[in-house]
Amino acid sequence: MDIGALSIIMSQSRVQESAGISVMKMAMDTGKETAAQTTEMIKNVAIETNRGQHLDTRA
Structure with missing residues (x-):
């Protein structure tokens, strides 16, 4: 891999x-x-x- 391609890949990684x-x-x-x-x-x-003070127990 050449240096130019590696530089582009690293730059894209940083942007992401x-x-x-x-x-x-x-x-x-x-x-x-x-x-x-x-x-x-x-x-x-x-x-x-x-x-909540009174409870109606008739159903």
Whole structure:
């Protein structure tokens, strides 16, 4: 294998690796945003203190 072909192969490998890392970072950022939104939504849910106090045993 000549040096030119080896150089091209190595360059393509680096580009593929960089693209994979970029996609992974985007997925991680999306996951963080979703987690933050879910946490905020849970904090804003109104809590009803009367729920679950009584059990209806008649069927």
